[in-house]
Amino acid sequence: MPVLVNEKIDSLLETTSRSFYPTLKYLPKKTRGQIGLLYLLARVADTIADSKVGETEVLLDHLSAYNDVVQGRAADLPDFEPLAEVQTNEHEAELLRNVPLVIDGLKHYQDDDQKRMLECLEVIVSGQILDLERFGPANEGGGISALPTDEELDDYTFRVAGCVGVFWTKMSLAHLMKLPPDEEKLFMERGVRFGKALQMINILRDIPEDLRFGRCYIPEAALKSIGLEPEALMDDTNLEIFRPLYDRYLDLTNEHLEEATAYIQMIPDTQFRLKASCMLPVLVGQRTVTLLREGNILDSDERIKVTRDEMKTYAKKLLRALLIPGGVRRLLEKNKDAP
Known part of the structure; x- marks a missing residue:
């Protein structure tokens, strides 16, 4: 039985988390799906920010655009396929190819829970943006x-x-x-x-x-x-x-x-x-x-x-x-x- 919205989302969660997935299965059903979905939403952002190939400005643009769509401030996602193709982890590449499906999972939960997920994701992304701004230029310059x-x-x-x-x-x-x-x-x-x-x-x-x-x-x-x-x-x-x-x-x-x-x-x-x-x-x-x-x-x-x-x-x-x-x-x- 899927622990989230559907079998595909559940599979994405299981393959992208070695340590978190075993914890998730212990959670009560009343909160399991919401916590699992937040993990995936944050993992998408983390995969974008931690991409080892790509200019810092491009990654910042992709990360901000992704968060704006999730938060409901924009409608159009960036094209993640080029970023997916350079991932060394095939499961993270698959996650990037299924971003719309992950975002769509939000609608299965009540408004209060959506609000809690989005508030947390906003803070997480702010940390990842700071990370890219601090470390990206140094990495590009060696x-x-x-x-x-x-x-x-x-x-x-x-x-x-x-x-x-x-x-x-x-x-x-x-x-x-x-x-x-x-x-x-x-x-x-x-x-x-x-x-x-x-x-x-x-x-x-x-x-x-x-x-x-x-x-x-x-x-x-x-x-x-x-x-x-x-x-x-x-x-x-x-x-x-x-x-x-x-x-x-x-x-x-x-x-x-x-x-x-x-x-x-x-x-x-x-x-x-x-x-x-x-x-x-x-x-x-x-x-x-x-x-x-x-x-x-x-x-x-x-x-x-x-x-x-x-x-x-x-x-x-x-x-x-x-x-x-x-x-x-x-x-x-x-x-x-x-x-």
Whole structure:
């Protein structure tokens, strides 16, 4: 049975997401489709922005035009076929060839849910536009550009992931659970930290790949404080100098993950599926942080990630934990990274 609007959209979702799709299937049916569709809408934007071939101005134009059509501000999509043809990932190419179908999926949901999806997508695209404006010219010139400060890093993680925590929380409160107003505010704040945690993991895991395309998300001011320039991170012999700063960002990620754990604890035990869907990315995130703390994160040949077998093991563990009183808290505590 499709989890979204139809089998084609479901197939696009499954083939373009290795880590998110397993989480999606745990979600309650009342929110599964909307969250899955937002993922696809955002993935289209991400595929445009991350295209490794194409002038920055062209990608910016395509990204803005796509968002304008989704938001209802324009009617005509750009021709994505040239961009699809240069994708190295065949599934992302197929996604670009089916953009109208993905956008059409919005009409299957009520107005309030459409509004929540569009609000979140607007913020995500704003982050991707900033990304292209910051890093595109450097990439075209063969150089590397870095985020200036920790404040810009925090803003970026909110735009591309923290806002998804807001969306997820709004959907949960609208369809699945109720909290007192003061607890709603805390739940929302923790949802933002949840999203930021997952994006920080992406950033800290993908340093070598990002550098190859002129992007350095480790702030320039922080690098200068230890006597390094962004280009120095391309040489893994600088790992010893970089490691204390890197570990500081891992510690920040752990702080975000602690808030994500607290977020899960606020979900009523009756919301079995919602808890499960939140637990899996936290468990995988905790494990990834541990691997990053141990590995050579500047070596482009050492790809650090949780294996599919580990993912399956976590799926089994979380289901057992949900059935045992106190099991959720114990599993998350046992699994977390220990600096």
